[in-house]
Structure formats: C-alpha cells, structure tokens
Amino acid sequence: MNRASNSIAVRPLGAPLVQERVQISAIGGRAFLLEAPGGFDLAAQRRIWALTQVVACWDDVIETVPGMTNLLAIFKAVPENPDAVVARLVDAWDRAESIDIHGKMIEIAVTYGGEHATDLAALCDLSGLRDREIVRIHHEGTYTVFALGSAPGFGYLHGLDPRIHMPRKTVPSLKMEKGCVTIGGMQTGVAVLTGPNGWNSIGFAELPIFDPTAATPALMTPGDIVRFIPERIEL
Amino acid sequence: MIEVVDTGPLNTIQDLGRTGFRDIGVTVSGAMDPLALKVANLLVGNDDGAAAIELQTFPFRVRFGKQTAFAVTGGGAATLDDVAIPAWWMQMAEAGQVLEVTPVAGSARAYVTFGGGVDVEPVMGSRSTSLRGSFGGMGGRSLKKGDLLPLGETMISGLAAYGFGVVPPLLEMASLFPVADDGTLLIRALPAGEHDLFGADAERFWSQTWKISSQSDRTGYRLSGNAIRPIAPVEMRSHGIVAGVVQVPPAGEPIIQMSDANTAGGYPKIAGVLEADLWLLGQARSGSRLRFVRSSHAEGRALDKAIAEYLKDIRVTSQMVDRALKTISGR
Numbered sequence: 001m002n003r004a005s006n007s008i009a010v011r012p013l014g015a016p017l018v019q020e021r022v023q024i025s026a027i028g029g030r031a032f033l034l035e036a037p038g039g040f041d042l043a044a045q046r047r048i049w050a051l052t053q054v055v056a057c058w059d060d061v062i063e064t065v066p067g068m069t070n071l072l073a074i075f076k077a078v079p080e081n082p083d084a085v086v087a088r089l090v091d092a093w094d095r096a097e098s099i100d101i102h103g104k105m106i107e108i109a110v111t112y113g114g115e116h117a118t119d120l121a122a123l124c125d126l127s128g129l130r131d132r133e134i135v136r137i138h139h140e141g142t143y144t145v146f147a148l149g150s151a152p153g154f155g156y157l158h159g160l161d162p163r164i165h166m167p168r169k170t171v172p173s174l175k176m177e178k179g180c181v182t183i184g185g186m187q188t189g190v191a192v193l194t195g196p197n198g199w200n201s202i203g204f205a206e207l208p209i210f211d212p213t214a215a216t217p218a219l220m221t222p223g224d225i226v227r228f229i230p231e232r233i234e235l
Numbered sequence: 236m237i238e239v240v241d242t243g244p245l246n247t248i249q250d251l252g253r254t255g256f257r258d259i260g261v262t263v264s265g266a267m268d269p270l271a272l273k274v275a276n277l278l279v280g281n282d283d284g285a286a287a288i289e290l291q292t293f294p295f296r297v298r299f300g301k302q303t304a305f306a307v308t309g310g311g312a313a314t315l316d317d318v319a320i321p322a323w324w325m326q327m328a329e330a331g332q333v334l335e336v337t338p339v340a341g342s343a344r345a346y347v348t349f350g351g352g353v354d355v356e357p358v359m360g361s362r363s364t365s366l367r368g369s370f371g372g373m374g375g376r377s378l379k380k381g382d383l384l385p386l387g388e389t390m391i392s393g394l395a396a397y398g399f400g401v402v403p404p405l406l407e408m409a410s411l412f413p414v415a416d417d418g419t420l421l422i423r424a425l426p427a428g429e430h431d432l433f434g435a436d437a438e439r440f441w442s443q444t445w446k447i448s449s450q451s452d453r454t455g456y457r458l459s460g461n462a463i464r465p466i467a468p469v470e471m472r473s474h475g476i477v478a479g480v481v482q483v484p485p486a487g488e489p490i491i492q493m494s495d496a497n498t499a500g501g502y503p504k505i506a507g508v509l510e511a512d513l514w515l516l517g518q519a520r521s522g523s524r525l526r527f528v529r530s531s532h533a534e535g536r537a538l539d540k541a542i543a544e545y546l547k548d549i550r551v552t553s554q555m556v557d558r559a560l561k562t563i564s565g566r
Contacts, residue, residue, distance in 0.1 A: 028535075029509050065498065068474065072257075147473070147499075148258060148260045151367070170486065
C-alpha cells in the first residue's frame with residue numbers, strides 16, 4: 001500500500017481512544033488536526049489553548065480551531081512538505097506551556113424535563129439513575145467552556161459527571177429545538193440552532209447564546225465557567 | 236438594482252464564504268462551486284470573491300434596473316429577453332431586460348454575477364447567506380420573488396458591448412479532472428484520522444462506487460453504498476472540521492461535509508477531499524455516482540496551481556481584450 005506522506009494519518013489498529021502520544025492527522029490538503037495525548041481534562045485543554053496562541057501566529061496558517069483537547073490548524077496553501085508541518089506541530093506541542101484563562105461566570109437558567117427533554121428517559125435507562133438524580137447531578141456541576149464550534153456560538157462544556165455520560169445518538173433528532181440542554185458523550189452544551197442534532201436533550205434554556213450583529217457575537221469564550229440554574233423541573 | 240421576477244427555493248447570495256470564525260462556531264457557507272463563482276466574477280471585472288447568486292432550483296428570472304454587465308457560469312443555460320446566450324459567457328443587459336437561467340443536465344448549480352457584485356450588507360466579513368444561522372445575504376434567507384438586489388459601483392467594460400466567454404474548466408483542464416468512462420466522478424482525497432480504525436472496510440471505502448443520496452444539500456452529501464464500520468465503536472472528542480471531510484456515522488454510510496457544514500464534528504473521519512476537487516462535488520447532483528481516489532499533498536498542490544493558472548489566464552486575457560476593444564472603438 002502506498003502510504004508516502006499520508007502515513008501521518010495513521011493510528012495503530014485498535015488503538016484505545018486515549019492516546020499515549022500526540023497524534024496528527026490530515027483533513028484534506030490544507031488542514032491538520034492535532035490531538036492531545038492523555039485524559040479529557042482541563043490540564044490538556046490549557047495546553048491546547050497555549051498551543052493555539054502559538055500556531056495562530058504562524059505566517060502560513062490562516063485559521064486555528066481549538067476543539068476538545070485538540071486543535072485544527074488550517075494552512076493558507078497545501079504544504080509542500082506535510083511531514084515538516086507535522087514535525088513543527090509536534091514540536092510546538094512539546095514546547096506548549098499551560099495557560100490559565102480566567103473567564104467570566106455564565107449562569108444559564110434551565111427548565112429540566114418537560115417537552116424538550118426528549119432523551120431524559122433513555123438516559124435513565126442507560127445510567128440506571130432516576131430522572132431527579134440526573135437533573136441534580138447535571139445542575140450541581142461546574143463546567144468550563146473548552147471550545148466553541150459546531151454551530152454559531154455553541155460552547156462545548158467540560159465537567160460532566162461520568163455517571164451521566166451518554167453517547168451521541170445513532171440516528172440524530174431531525175429537528176431539535178434551539179435552547180435544548182444536551183449531553184453528547186462526555187460533553188454537555190446548549191443547542192443554538194433548531195435542526196438535526198445527535199446529542200441527547202434533558203432540558204431547555206432561553207438565554208440567547210449568539211448575535212451575529214454584535215461586536216462580540218458569541219456569549220461564551222473558551223475558559224468561561226458555566227453553571228446551570230434549575231429554574232423549573234418538570235418530571 | 237436587480238429585481239427577482241421568479242425563483243425556485245434555496246437560491247441564495249453567496250461569495251467565497253465567511254472564513255475566520257470557525258473558532259466561534261460560524262459556518263463558512265460560500266459558493267458550492269467556488270471556481271464557477273470566481274470565473275463569473277472575473278468575466279464582469281469584479282474581484283473573484285464578489286457576491287453572486289447561486290442557483291440550484293429553477294425557474295429563475297431577474298429584470299435589470301439599469302445597464303449592467305452580467306455573467307452566467309456553472310450549470311446554467313441563459314437567455315436574455317428570450318435570446319440564448321452561450322455558456323460561461325458575459326455581456327451587457329439594458330434596463331428592463333429579463334435574464335432567465337434554466338438547468339443544464341449533469342450540473343447542479345449556476346452562478347450569476349453582475350458588474351459591481353451584489354451589494355448586500357456584509358455580516359462578519361462576508362455577504363454569503365448562512366441559512367442555518369439565518370444571517371448574511373438577503374436577511375439570512377433564500378431569494379424570493381420581488382426581491383430587489385442592490386449592486387455595487389462598477390466601470391462598464393469594453394467587453395460587455397460585444398460579449399465574451401471562456402472555455403469551461405472541465406474542458407480546459409480535462410486531463411487534470413478526468414471522469415470515468417461510465418460517468419462516475421473521481422474525487423481525490425487523503426486518508427483522515429480514523430481511516431485505519433475501519434480495518435478492511437477502509438479498503439472498501441476506496442474501491443466501491445458510492446451514490447449521492449437524495450438526502451444531500453449544501454450542508455453535506457450523504458452517500459449510499461455498502462456500509463463501512465470501524466472495528467470497534469469510537470466516541471470522538473469534538474474537533475474542528477473543514478468542507479470535504481468524509482465522516483462515517485454509526486449507520487456506516489459516509490457523509491461529505493460541504494459549504495454549510497458544521498465547523499466541528501465528532502463522527503470518525505475516514506478521508507478528506509482535496510479542496511481542488513470540491514467544485515466537482517458542488518456540481519454533482521443527487522443520484523450521481525462517485526469513487527474516491529487516494530491522493531497526496533503533492534497532487535493537491537499541483538491541482539491548486541493548475542486552477543490558479545486557469546483563473547489568471549482568464550483575468551489577463553479579459554483585461555487584454557477589453558483594452559483592445561476600447562482602442563478599436565476609439566473610447
């Protein structure tokens with residue numbers, strides 16, 4: 001099989017999800033995804049934030065998109081030597097120091113349960129917990145905005161209690177309502193657009209999250225702290 | 236000013252997209268066939284990224300409010316006051332004339348540009364319509380009958396009086412963009428992060444012919460064929476994505492993300508289409524067939540260079556002819 005420079009995309013067969021060393025893969029010609037090794041935690045994310053600041057300053061990079069313990073770097077042109085790009089990214093990761101972003105506190109009022117909590121029953125089945133317990137665990141958490149993406153202003157929130165982790169759906173909801181409070185794997189968030197959504201809804205929030213005409217369109221910034229305040233519980 | 240006399244649904248204002256805001260989750264949008272958009276703009280003397288109308292449903296008719304240079308490229312056949320216009324062509328329209336564009340077999344989208352470009356208010360640096368976000372273009376929505384589209388200022392070129400056209404990219408660069416004998420599209424891609432987690436199915440991904448399903452739109456193309464699945468289920472951490480990424484949801488039928496794609500995803504990625512081939516996909520209709528061809532960064536660079544040369548040639552030639560015509564007509 002001809003691997004040539006594409007071998008950068010290769011991860012050992014059957015590798016566990018938690019990588020032991022940093023992984024770099026290509027998405028098309030101009031985009032490279034760096035995935036941090038180790039756990040899904042704030043320490044890894046702080047290093048991703050530091051790395052993002054460095055890579056964003058590279059002359060040949062046009063866009064950087066920090067994700068959940070990963071970073072997508074989009075280059076202005078398809079690089080002549082992709083292996084050298086990989087080496088530069090690995091080197092930058094090795095040198096990246098942790099930064100601590102002191103973000104603002106955002107409180108989001110939530111109606112737990114009710115008509116929008118379309119997946120609460122399934123989460124009860126999966127977790128073996130009662131709905132009241134799930135709601136309590138969710139709103140007692142303190143979450144850090146790790147990254148924004150997927151939809152305008154949508155914040156990926158870290159800090160979900162492992163007892164209420166729930167995989168994305170095999171078949172996405174076709175028309176999930178904007179404002180649904182959702183769980184996707186080990187992440188939680190608030191849907192910002194009405195439309196197809198593979199995450200699991202357990203409640204609903206009214207707070208506007210994005211305004212394209214505002215000087216700062218997105219309410220959340222990486223590093224912000226989010227608390228969910230149970231305004232109503234309809235079980 | 237241009238008046239929309241008649242339009243099908245989902246026709247929108249698009250430029251080259253709203254780049255630079257993926258990190259706050261803002262979809263890039265932009266033309267599905269950026270090459271056709273660039274050509275149409277160069278023909279009327281605009282910057283290649285000026286805003287234009289992207290047509291994907293018909294009928295479509297517009298009436299000109301004043302003398303205006305226009306061009307139609309991509310998959311569309313045009314008439315001006317019922318007189319046919321050659322494909323990939325620019326010329327002048329007089330006030331009151333009506334341009335009609337009808338679909339062309341084998342293509343999915345047409346682009347209509349006007350001298351000065353469609354001058355709707357930019358939002359976050361782009362005039363592209365974000366249908367998902369409901370902003371940009373005409374108030375974040377598709378065009379509708381009766382819309383009045385403002386145009387930017389422009390110089391009327393010497394070319395417009397005579398008309399001027401180009402050889403379409405698929406003819407001009409036929410050797411670089413081959414099509415299989417049975418019409419199957421050949422789409423070049425690189426393996427992506429989870430490619431090898433698909434084990435033997437990864438090879439079936441490259442070898443089989445996929446069909447673009449009817450559940451396909453500007454957001455993404457769903458592919459039907461023999462399902463491919465990773466060796467073990469994987470729950471990915473959400474990460475940034477770009478148009479052209481080929482993701483595989485649990486059901487095993489891949490999705491190619493297109494212009495209106497989410498900025499982030501979490502499904503395993505088996506491949507990423509080279510940017511140079513995205514315009515071919517932008518012109519692929521649902522029901523058509525494609526095969527992925529394993530490519531390289533080097534090939535991606537070579538294709539990008541060839542496309543840049545093609546565009547440069549159009550820019551230089553049209554300016555040259557324009558000057559010559561102005562000289563001849565004594566202006």
